[in-house]
Amino acid sequence: MPEGSSIPDKPRTQERGEAANGATRLRNEREILAAAEKVFATHGYRGASVQAIAEAAGLPKSNVLYYMGSKRGLYVRLLERMMARWNALLDDISVDDDPAEVLEAFIRSKMALSRRHPEGSRLFAAEILGGAPFLQEYLRGELRDWVQARARIFEQWAERGLMDPVDPVWLIFLIWSATQHYADFEAQVLGITGRDELSDVDVEQITTFLTRVILKGCGVTPPSAAPG
C-alpha cells in the first residue's frame, strides 16, 4: 500500500525552514492530530475520512489538508508519533539487572502507555490488523532488533537460574498482548465488567495481577526477597 512517495505532501508554503513554528500552526496541528488519532483508531485507515477528522477537530476539511498535506501524510505522521512514544519507554537493561524489577517495570510502563494513549494504541492495533502495510519496515527492523536484544538477556537470566527457561520472544508477546488488551478491547472489557470506564484503581489492580501471574509463571521471584 505505501508507495514510495519521497516527499509526503508538506504544505506548499514555508518550504525554507525545516520545522516552522507559529503559535496558530502548533495549536491547530495538535487539534488535528488528536482528532485524527481518534478517527483512524476507530475506523482504520481506509474507513477514516478527512471530513470526519475535520469535524472532530472543529475545522473545515480544507484546513486539515492545508496543514497535513494529505490523508496518507497525516496517517504516517500519527504512526511515527506513536512509534516514538513506544521507543521512549525502551530504556536499556542489562544482564545484571534484577529480572523481577525489569519485568515489572516492563509491564507497568507498557500498561501506562496503553492507558495514556488509548487512541494511539488502537491506531497501532488497526494498522497491524490490516497487515501492517505502513509498518513492515519498522517491524522487521528496529522492533525486531529490540526484541532480540531483550530475548538474549532473558535467556541469560534463565541460564543463571533466575527464571525458568521459557522462550523469551513468546514471553514478550504475552506481556504485549496482555497490556495492549485493555486499550484495544476496551469496549469488550467495559461491556463485560459493566463499567463506564476503567478507573486508576482498576488499572493498578490489573497491573498488579499481571505482574504477579507473569512473574510467578516464569519462575521469577519478586524483589521483596533478599537481594543477590
Add this chain to the structure above:
Amino acid sequence: MPEGSSIPDKPRTQERGEAANGATRLRNEREILAAAEKVFATHGYRGASVQAIAEAAGLPKSNVLYYMGSKRGLYVRLLERMMARWNALLDDISVDDDPAEVLEAFIRSKMALSRRHPEGSRLFAAEILGGAPFLQEYLRGELRDWVQARARIFEQWAERGLMDPVDPVWLIFLIWSATQHYADFEAQVLGITGRDELSDVDVEQITTFLTRVILKGCGVTPPSAAPG
C-alpha cells in the same frame, strides 16, 4: 451505528421458505462470506467496499448484493457466524472439574479457534476496536453472563485451595488476549520472528508455553500429579 432496521434486506425472491437452499446459492454464499471476512478483517466495516469483496469472491458487485442484500446485512451475518463459532467452544464446566485440565483446554481451544479462523478473529477484533457498535448487546448480555459464570467457578477453586485467589475476570482476559494475539497481530509476530507463517509446531510450542506460564502463574498444579 446499527440502526434498528427490522428486516435486514433478504433477497427479494424466495420469500416463502425460511432458509431456501439450492446448490448454487450455497456455493456462492460460502464464497462471498469467505471473501467478505477477509476484506472486513483487513479494512474494518467502513473501510471495506462491496466492490472489493466482490472482486475477492470473483463475482460482480451486483451478485454480492443479490445474495447478501446489503453491506450491513453481510457484516452482521459474519459477526453472527463468528459468535456462533465462539459459543461452540464454551462447553460447560463445573466446580468439580480439575482446574489444570479446564484451563489448559480453555487455552488450547481458544488458540485453535484463532488459528482456524484468523480472518474471523480479526473481524471481531476490528469490531471491538471500533467501539463494538454492532456487538454492544452481545457483550453486555450473553458474553458477560458466560464470563461471570466461569468467574464464579474460578473463585470456588481458589476457596478450595486449588489455585491462587486471583481475580478470575482478569484471568479470563489474560487468556483471551494472549491467544487472540497470534491471529490479530499476526503481521507483527511474523515480522519480528522473521517467519512467513506460523507452523503447527510453532503454535503447539506457543500453546505449551502459555499453558505452562499461566497455570503456574495462578498456582494451578498440572494434572500430571496424582488425581483427586
Add this chain to the structure above:
DNA sequence: CTTGATATTGACCATGTGGTCAGGTTGCTT
C-alpha cells in the same frame, strides 16, 4: 500604513461508494 508570509475556506473535480432495477439466462419440474 505597507508588505509579504501565513492562515482560511468555499467551490470545484474526478473517482469511488452502497444500492436499485430492468432485462436477461439458466435450470429444474411437470
Add this chain to the structure above:
DNA sequence: AAGCAACCTGACCACATGGTCAATATCAAG
C-alpha cells in the same frame, strides 16, 4: 416443450471521497 423460480449482471443513481485552487483574511515586521 412449457413454465416458472432462481440466478445473473450492466447500466444507472445520489452521494461521499481525497484533493486542488483561487480568493480572501489575518498578522507580524519594516
